[in-house]
Amino acid sequence: MTSERIFFNFPVTADSHTLKAYQGRGGYQALENALKTLQPIDVEKEVMASGLRGRGGAGFPTGSKWSFVNKKAPVVYLCCNADEGEPGTFKDRWIFEHNSHQLIEGMILAAYALNVRNAFIYIRGEFDLSFRRLMDAMSEAYKAGYLGENILGSSFSCDIRVMQGGGAYVCGEESSLYTSIEGFKGYPRNKPPFPAVQGLYKAPTVVNNVETLANVPWIMTNGAKAFSAMGTEKHPGTKIFGVSGHVKKPGLYELPLGYPLKKLIFEECGGILNGKELKAVIPGGSSTPILLPQDVETANLDAECLSTYRTMLGSGGVIVIAEGVCMVRLLHTLSRFYAHESCGQCTPCREGSAWMNDIISRIVAGKGVKGDLESLERITKGIMGNTVCALGDAASMPVINFITKFRAEFDYYIEHGRSMNDGRLEI
């Protein structure tokens, strides 16, 4: 495992997802080595030194997250966030379908570093093949002695339990996720206390994304230096980007962080469908602010660079939109989604996301009125920063962004009662 790829470094075949195949690629050697020769703190130090940052959306340094946890606490929990639900994101499915063992090994290494006896994988309830492949891999790992009591003859024991979600987008938010694991409706919780102090069952808890944890075996095998040699200085490593929408070759691409967005779209993905012009790009899942063609010329795919464009890397779900698409109706697909997924706990988000969707629905129906856009802006101000979790902000950001960047389209729709792009979404 010394290529410059951490995930797409083997040919996918009918049995490349099995334990035997994973072992053949050097799998579980990092775990064996860690249990024999390393202290838990050594694993944390290596991950810290690698500069690995969360791959789920926020990009928080993984080593720091782990360091906040009091490992001497009677119970520490680890939760793998596999509730892949951010529209535009479909990378974790690949890991489950083709290399579940890489995640499992990463989780056991993380559990060792954090002194975790019981870990959870919270996987989307809809996933089918991913779930089956994961369960197969889990039983293989148990049989081989990588999980359970006294792993590989060491004094370290760890169990992983897989829990299927119930179809709630908000359960991808970390506190909502462990509230759901506790058997409640998934209302997010106020922070502080942060999960590292008080999370699942009030115990210190680490919640990491699938891709984040699956990076750990590679880091332990190849070393922090090799990892931080890839990507950018502040955002090292590779990332699985999922490209969807109007490109010739949509799909998953593993590339070093800092890779030029233009190259991804026009070289890797073969450019825009039907030879159309590019209209806009959502760089990191549906809630990240949208980029215009002139931004795409120069933007690179890492957290620091994208923040200068006032957007985010998010989950790496790149949604490409071609010229001719009606941005008003496109925003409607998002406002409907967020109104539907608001959990109902905080009034600003519950009511606000529904109001925004009502207004946008009205505009789309040709019944928009003067002042609608100002109302939308006012509602976003009432939501943002006033809710327990980030869903309210996620619902607001596309609204502000679409209206600001495509103002003329919205004004036209309201004035004429119809789209200036014939309401097209598909091209």
Next chain:
Amino acid sequence: MSCIEEKFAQLRATYPKELNSSLVMPFLRIMLDEKKSLGESDAVFIANYLGLPAMQVKEALTWYTMFYRHPVGTHVIKVCRNIACSLMGAERIIDHLSQKLGIKPGETTADGRFTLLLVECLASCGTAPVMQIDDTYHEQLTEAKIDQILKGLS
């Protein structure tokens, strides 16, 4: 109920006591797989089985969209209508399915064979448009492909 109780007991045996409450979601799922749709009595049954407040399980049952509380057809068709699928023709796909089955989204065919639901992102954006029938994903849909898939269902 006995088959369900057997499954409950099996799973419970693998959970330590302190994680008892974590069995709510898996139990609701087991129940749903057996019964296809759930009601209040199911929540109460699970609550009693686990020794938890009935309200907690009832709240979970009614809050998660995947726990159907109305009878559904033999096959449940979930079509994604979110952003990536919309860009690739989700509306066309939904119209075609609606017309083919003779029902609107949210409805079940008179013969009880199909329920058509619109869902949000199924995390298959690179192969949009996408639908899920029962557990199975069907990707890169076209009208012709849908006709073929429906024909192949018992």
